[in-house]
Amino acid sequence: MNRYIQEANQQFISAYNRYPIILDHGEGMYLYDIDGKRYLDFGSGIGVCGLGYHDPNHTRMLQGQIEKLLHTSNLFYNVPAIEAAKQFNQAANMEQVFFTNSGAEAIEGAIKIAKKYHFLKYKNKNGEIIAMKKSFHGRSMGALSITGQEAYQEPFGPMLPHIKFAEFNDLESVKQLITENTCAIFLETVQGEGGIYPATDFFIKGVRQLCDEHKILMISDEIQCGMGRCGQMFAYQIYNIVPDIVVSAKGLGCGIPVGAIGTRGLATGILNAGDHGTTYGSNPLATAAVISVFNLYNQYRILSNVNAMTAYLDKELSELVLQKTVIKEVRGLGLMKGIELFAPATSYIKALQELGIIVIPSGTHVIRLLPPLIVQKEHIDMLVQALRKIL
Numbered sequence: 001m002n003r004y005i006q007e008a009n010q011q012f013i014s015a016y017n018r019y020p021i022i023l024d025h026g027e028g029m030y031l032y033d034i035d036g037k038r039y040l041d042f043g044s045g046i047g048v049c050g051l052g053y054h055d056p057n058h059t060r061m062l063q064g065q066i067e068k069l070l071h072t073s074n075l076f077y078n079v080p081a082i083e084a085a086k087q088f089n090q091a092a093n094m095e096q097v098f099f100t101n102s103g104a105e106a107i108e109g110a111i112k113i114a115k116k117y118h119f120l121k122y123k124n125k126n127g128e129i130i131a132m133k134k135s136f137h138g139r140s141m142g143a144l145s146i147t148g149q150e151a152y153q154e155p156f157g158p159m160l161p162h163i164k165f166a167e168f169n170d171l172e173s174v175k176q177l178i179t180e181n182t183c184a185i186f187l188e189t190v191q192g193e194g195g196i197y198p199a200t201d202f203f204i205k206g207v208r209q210l211c212d213e214h215k216i217l218m219i220s221d222e223i224q225c226g227m228g229r230c231g232q233m234f235a236y237q238i239y240n241i242v243p244d245i246v247v248s249a250k251g252l253g254c255g256i257p258v259g260a261i262g263t264r265g266l267a268t269g270i271l272n273a274g275d276h277g278t279t280y281g282s283n284p285l286a287t288a289a290v291i292s293v294f295n296l297y298n299q300y301r302i303l304s305n306v307n308a309m310t311a312y313l314d315k316e317l318s319e320l321v322l323q324k325t326v327i328k329e330v331r332g333l334g335l336m337k338g339i340e341l342f343a344p345a346t347s348y349i350k351a352l353q354e355l356g357i358i359v360i361p362s363g364t365h366v367i368r369l370l371p372p373l374i375v376q377k378e379h380i381d382m383l384v385q386a387l388r389k390i391l
């Protein structure tokens with residue numbers, strides 16, 4: 001293990017702080033390292049592996065597509081992409097979709113739609129975007145520019161111009177930033193990297209109303225909180241609103257890199273041929289993964305499991321808060337939970353690893369729980385027992 005880690009540190013650009021664990025394979029809720037140590041996983045590879053690891057049906061679907069056709073380019077059609085588009089649009093209440101390779105890439109496309117929407121309306125390039133403080137939308141330059149956390153941006157300036165930041169969950173602060181040039185409001189329905197903060201009902205409905213009144217595109221980043229994680233397929237459905245654009249990734253492929261930009265209403269028909277593209281987008285393997293995920297979510301009744309397990313986890317965590325003074329607050333929606341501590345989370349996360357449990361941080365003081373959506377009560381019991389011990 002140590003030899004591999006030394007090699008990794010030499011060979012990789014050191015963009016990541018990795019834990020000294022080398023994962024080898026997975027099965028259901030469990031991951032195994034190269035020495036055979038078993039970990040119960042409450043991280044899902046940062047909200048990706050909703051179906052857990054090595055799901056036999058997901059694997060079979062992917063294997064079938066690998067045998068048939070891996071890539072076509074967007075010069076041609078392929079059936080998996082068309083099927084995946086139908087399923088995505090129906091599940092997200094969208095009209096049209098553009099498939100990408102990652103979340104950040106989908107955010108870039110959504111920014112371009114917002115800019116062109118303004119350009120078509122006013123024939124100028126002054127379109128302004130309102131984004132939220134403490135947000136996170138990815139690491140590419142556009143996504144970074146709408147990420148409301150200076151630490152991520154600082155060494156990479158200048159950022160894109162015409163971007164303003166409002167306070168998340170403060171409707172008045174959004175209102176104050178709106179001008180005749182505002183073309184889009186970006187928000188995560190549940191802020192993930194910023195510390196697990198769900199939007200309030202008042203805020204999200206208020207943003208929807210402001211967007212309707214001013215003909216601004218409401219753009220929901222559901223890259224982390226979507227795909228069933230919060231108890232509906234997309235978290236905005238819990239609030240009974242529909243954005244003009246939804247941006248998805250992570251759980252969409254359950255392990256295969258794929259993202260999506262969904263559009264409806266004012267956002268549909270903005271991009272024309274030649275405006276945007278990506279070689280791998282709509283790739284048959286990636287879109288076969290999307291079809292498989294929607295089908296298996298349905299077959300396994302994933303949303304009912306998420307809702308049942310959320311109720312159980314909420315009950316267990318609310319008891320833990322009362323017992324452990326190091327816990328400041330537990331927040332979140334569905335199976336996206338943040339346990340904020342009065343102390344830095346790192347040593348607790350490492351202590352859980354020693355006990356064979358993987359959780360991930362959000363910021364410095366929050367233990368983030370993003371279990372695979374197939375989690376059962378017995379797994380929650382194991383987690384809570386370990387938390388009780390280490391906290």
Ligand SMILES: Cc1ncc(COP(=O)(O)O)c(C=O)c1O
Pocket residue numbers: 046102103104105107136137138139188192193221222223224225249250
């Ligand atoms: C809310 C949100 N938006 C965007 C991204 C960027 O996605 P990706 O890492 O696939 O580029 C992330 C990644 O963590 C995210 O959580």
